[in-house]
Amino acid sequence: MRLRLSYQILVLAVANCSFALAASGPASNPEQIQQGRTLFLERGCSHCHGHDGTSGVKLAGRDDLTPDYVLSTIKEGKKSGGRVMPPWGSILSDGEIQALVAYLMSIQNAQNPP
Numbered sequence: 001m002r003l004r005l006s007y008q009i010l011v012l013a014v015a016n017c018s019f020a021l022a023a024s025g026p027a028s029n030p031e032q033i034q035q036g037r038t039l040f041l042e043r044g045c046s047h048c049h050g051h052d053g054t055s056g057v058k059l060a061g062r063d064d065l066t067p068d069y070v071l072s073t074i075k076e077g078k079k080s081g082g083r084v085m086p087p088w089g090s091i092l093s094d095g096e097i098q099a100l101v102a103y104l105m106s107i108q109n110a111q112n113p114p
């Protein structure tokens with residue numbers, strides 16, 4: 001009985017830990033999300049994606065975007081039909097791209113908008 005209880009606590013602790021990592025990533029925090037939001041407006045992402053990612057090529061409130069995919073799309077760009085997303089890998093710093101990823105992940109379905 002005693003053993004079983006501590007086993008359950010261990011399982012819970014591990015589950016909580018990986019949830020925290022999955023939800024926010026190791027480095028994302030409110031300041032980073034705010035920086036990403038500012039960049040999104042200042043760098044013109046909003047021209048094609050709406051000022052909060054909700055129009056044009058919609059990025060907010062989706063359930064299919066992963067941090068890795070968002071990161072590589074921002075770096076390398078994307079072509080879809082006649083539309084083009086320019087690559088930003090040589091324009092933005094890694095830190096700026098990370099901030100944009102943190103912001104975009106913060107406006108997905110699974111989480112509350114900032």
Ligand code: HEC
Nearest residue numbers: 043044045048057070073074078080083084085086088100
């Ligand atoms: C000139 C217009 C344009 C600009 C500016 C632009 N994008 Fe895009 N973006 C697109 C297009 C077009 C796609 C591809 C849409 C598709 O696959 O249907 C895309 C796709 C994406 C995706 C992947 C979404 C998906 O459905 O595959 C992300 C993430 C993204 N853009 C982020 C950004 C960020 C961050 C910026 C600013 C640094 C930015 N975009 C600037 C046009 C733009």
